[in-house]
Amino acid sequence: MELTGAEILIRCLQEEQVEHVFGYPGGAVLFIYDALFRQDKVKHVLVRHEQAAVHAADGYARSSDKVGVALVTSGPGLTNAVTGIATAYMDSTPMVIISGQVPTGAIGEDAFQEVDAVGITRPCVKHNFLVKNVKDIAPTIKKAFYLARSGRPGPVLVDIPKDVSNHKTTFTYPASVTIRSYHPAGNGDSAQIRHAVQMLLEAKRPMVYTGGGVVLSGASAQLIDLVRLLGAPCTNTLMGLGGFPASDKQFVGMLGMHGTYEANMAMQHCDVLLAIGARFDDRVIGNVEHFAQIPRKIIHIDIDPSSIAKRVKVDVPIVGELKPVLDELLSVLRGGKLTPNTTDMAAWWKQVNEWRATGGGMRYKNSSEIIKPQFVIETLHQVTGGDAFVASDVGQHQMWTAQYYKFDKPRRWINSGGLGTMGFGLPAAMGVQMVNPGATVACVTGEGSIQMNIQELSTCKQFRLPIKIVALNNGYLGMVRQWQEFFHGNRYSETYMNALPDFVKLAEAYGHVGMRIDKPADVEPALKEAFARKNDLVFMDFRTDPTENVFPMVPGGRGLSEIILAEEL
Amino acid sequence: MRHIISLLMENEAGALSRVAGLFSARGYNIESLSVAPTEDPTLSRMTIVTSGSDAVIEQINKQLNKLIDVAMVMDLSEGEHLERELMLVKVRVEDGAREKLKHAADVAGGRIIDTTEHIYTIELTGSCAELDNFLENIGRNLILETVRTGASGIGCGERILKL
Numbered sequence: 086m087e088l089t090g091a092e093i094l095i096r097c098l099q100e101e102q103v104e105h106v107f108g109y110p111g112g113a114v115l116f117i118y119d120a121l122f123r124q125d126k127v128k129h130v131l132v133r134h135e136q137a138a139v140h141a142a143d144g145y146a147r148s149s150d151k152v153g154v155a156l157v158t159s160g161p162g163l164t165n166a167v168t169g170i171a172t173a174y175m176d177s178t179p180m181v182i183i184s185g186q187v188p189t190g191a192i193g194e195d196a197f198q199e200v201d202a203v204g205i206t207r208p209c210v211k212h213n214f215l216v217k218n219v220k221d222i223a224p225t226i227k228k229a230f231y232l233a234r235s236g237r238p239g240p241v242l243v244d245i246p247k248d249v250s251n252h253k254t255t256f257t258y259p260a261s262v263t264i265r266s267y268h269p270a271g272n273g274d275s276a277q278i279r280h281a282v283q284m285l286l287e288a289k290r291p292m293v294y295t296g297g298g299v300v301l302s303g304a305s306a307q308l309i310d311l312v313r314l315l316g317a318p319c320t321n322t323l324m325g326l327g328g329f330p331a332s333d334k335q336f337v338g339m340l341g342m343h344g345t346y347e348a349n350m351a352m353q354h355c356d357v358l359l360a361i362g363a364r365f366d367d368r369v370i371g372n373v374e375h376f377a378q379i380p381r382k383i384i385h386i387d388i389d390p391s392s393i394a395k396r397v398k399v400d401v402p403i404v405g406e407l408k409p410v411l412d413e414l415l416s417v418l419r420g421g422k423l424t425p426n427t428t429d430m431a432a433w434w435k436q437v438n439e440w441r442a443t444g445g446g447m448r449y450k451n452s453s454e455i456i457k458p459q460f461v462i463e464t465l466h467q468v469t470g471g472d473a474f475v476a477s478d479v480g481q482h483q484m485w486t487a488q489y490y491k492f493d494k495p496r497r498w499i500n501s502g503g504l505g506t507m508g509f510g511l512p513a514a515m516g517v518q519m520v521n522p523g524a525t526v527a528c529v530t531g532e533g534s535i536q537m538n539i540q541e542l543s544t545c546k547q548f549r550l551p552i553k554i555v556a557l558n559n560g561y562l563g564m565v566r567q568w569q570e571f572f573h574g575n576r577y578s579e580t581y582m583n584a585l586p587d588f589v590k591l592a593e594a595y596g597h598v599g600m601r602i603d604k605p606a607d608v609e610p611a612l613k614e615a616f617a618r619k620n621d622l623v624f625m626d627f628r629t630d631p632t633e634n635v636f637p638m639v640p641g642g643r644g645l646s647e648i649i650l651a652e653e654l
Numbered sequence: 655m656r657h658i659i660s661l662l663m664e665n666e667a668g669a670l671s672r673v674a675g676l677f678s679a680r681g682y683n684i685e686s687l688s689v690a691p692t693e694d695p696t697l698s699r700m701t702i703v704t705s706g707s708d709a710v711i712e713q714i715n716k717q718l719n720k721l722i723d724v725a726m727v728m729d730l731s732e733g734e735h736l737e738r739e740l741m742l743v744k745v746r747v748e749d750g751a752r753e754k755l756k757h758a759a760d761v762a763g764g765r766i767i768d769t770t771e772h773i774y775t776i777e778l779t780g781s782c783a784e785l786d787n788f789l790e791n792i793g794r795n796l797i798l799e800t801v802r803t804g805a806s807g808i809g810c811g812e813r814i815l816k817l
Contacts, residue, residue: 203668208679212722266664266725391716
């Protein structure tokens with residue numbers, strides 16, 4: 086029997102076990118929406134803006150091991166989605182985005198709602214396709230899912246012209262897929278792995294530094310075993326939090342611009358650095374020349390060869406899937422006779438613990454008068470038992486959450502690390518809640534970020550998503566204000582958020598529960614009450630200290646040991 | 655340092671712009687780029703002449719390999735290779751210079767493929783440096799127009815880039 090392109094597309098999604106698609110209809114996707122209407126296996130989540138559709142699919146994928154799927158129309162539908170696509174690309178989220186396109190005959194004629202989707206998205210997708218023939222839909226969707234989830238994951242866009250979605254052909258879903266020009270890495274090189282083990286065991290000051298790759302590849306168990314065997318300190322990047330349990334005594338906290346003192350100092354002063362699924366980016370190691378001042382051997386394991394030796398020189402590169410590489414590393418370690426030198430390790434830990442005694446440089450002085458944002462996050466951690474999924478927006482609140490919400494499990498911390506997209510939090514939390522029904526989901530945000538996708542409160546109502554919004558409202562675009570205070574002579578150019586809405590009324594207008602919290606003593610009761618409301622979305626508007634800054638801080642362009650600690654200011 | 659990189663990629667719409675976009679997005683130099691289908695019409699062969707430090711060239715190779723449509727990449731400059739570029743150059747022929755120009759073309763292995771009373775069009779193949787030399791020799795003030803294909807490169811002997 087022949088099916089239309091739109092029907093074939095939906096059948097493909099069914100074959101890929103897709104349960105939820107986040108999207109927004111429009112002219113070019115009318116046939117696809119009609120095909121969605123006439124089945125009930127793939128459920129559609131109607132967002133209120135296409136950017137939110139992509140962020141929601143992103144949060145969906147990050148908090149599960151599934152591929153997120155978004156569906157948007159041509160032209161503005163696609164351009165609205167671009168920020169979401171770029172966000173997913175920077176953080177390597179496996180995603181398939183389907184966009185409608187004007188009919189093939191109209192392409193290039195500046196037709197209504199026409200935009201070159203493949204051209205616009207090219208620099209921010211793993212790959213993209215324009216499907217010109219209905220026969221190509223099934224093989225293309227098969228390829229898109231394969232590309233999205235294999236190798237270094239990423240978003241893949243499939244652009245489907247309207248007429249193609251209405252042409253007919255027979256449907257068969259390919260059982261397997263091979264792309265002759267695409268060969269994602271598998272196992273690592275055994276000789277390099279043995280070399281790495283040797284180097285690690287001979288190290289006097291070994292250090293393990295891991296990024297989002299560990300979370301994405303599900304290699305946490307292997308990482309924990311490895312860190313235990315090596316006895317080394319372990320740090321996570323912003324994207325890597327939860328990859329190693331924050332409550333473990335070998336964990337020295339997050340590193341980087343707002344990382345702990347001990348993580349940054351240990352990173353700077355180690356003699357052998359094992360980097361796993363991380364990419365030495367500017368927010369992580371700061372100034373490259375400064376980082377290279379102290380010689381250290383670097384072992385770098387990553388699935389993407391282009392991440393290796395991009396910013397720093399690497400002594401032992403290992404390209405491969407993290408799980409098999411770490412498994413092999415572990416078996417070599419266990420099979421060998423050598424163990425770490427206990428005297429060296431004791432001296433190294435003595436040093437690390439001295440750095441640690443500074444309290445990580447992220448002390449804050451709590452107050453009984455005004456709510457400190459750090460206190461809200463610490464209390465959030467306590468009230469949720471440290472076991473919530475926490476989606477975040479971008480800014481000071483994001484850093485405080487990374488610092489004070491001690492993530493013990495992977496895939497619980499959902500934030501836009503690479504692109505730093507304000508407005509990510511709420512839609513991402515929707516995706517998290519859709520794929521983890523019944524789980525506790527918090528969205529930590531600020532009064533700036535939340536207004537970038539506030540319309541999604543409506544989606545949350547329609548789909549009964551009981552997200553708990555923790556808004557740290559300090560009346561400023563806090564992170565920018567902080568930089569203006571430090572580096573621009575206190576000239577707070579356009580960072581004061583004037584004319585804020587009454588968030589309690591706003592939440593109520595959307596049919597949710599709103600709370601305003603002004604006093605430190607009310608923080609814990611409010612959080613407890615909110616999280617007890619299992620079926621309600623609760624918007625908590627915490628009025629926090631507008632002068633609070635994120636510490637420690639490695640100023641942009643500076644070295645890791647040039648870190649500014651809280652008590653110095 | 656100057657590098658000449660050859661690659662095989664899917665002969666599909668948009669594949670060229672993926673490579674060109676990569677170079678502009680990451681700020682890599684591109685001296686010339688030439689591309690055409692191979693004996694297998696589903697594959698295109700591209701030759702890129704670029705320059706950069708060893709680290710930059712390593713990244714260029716890795717980033718090219720990362721493109722899904724790119725099947726194979728070879729840095730020809732890492733070993734023995736040949737490179738040829740085709741140039742068509744139109745020159746003004748001044749009285750008395752006719753023989754001199756013919757001779758220059760002969761010596762360089764070029765051919766005069768179009769003539770009018772005052773204009774010669776010369777076809778010449780060689781390395782980029784040889785073409786540059788030829789232009790210097792005949793004198794830039796006589797040149798009316800030049801068109802060059804950019805280098806095409808191939809490895810020597812057993813060095814073969816094939817799927």
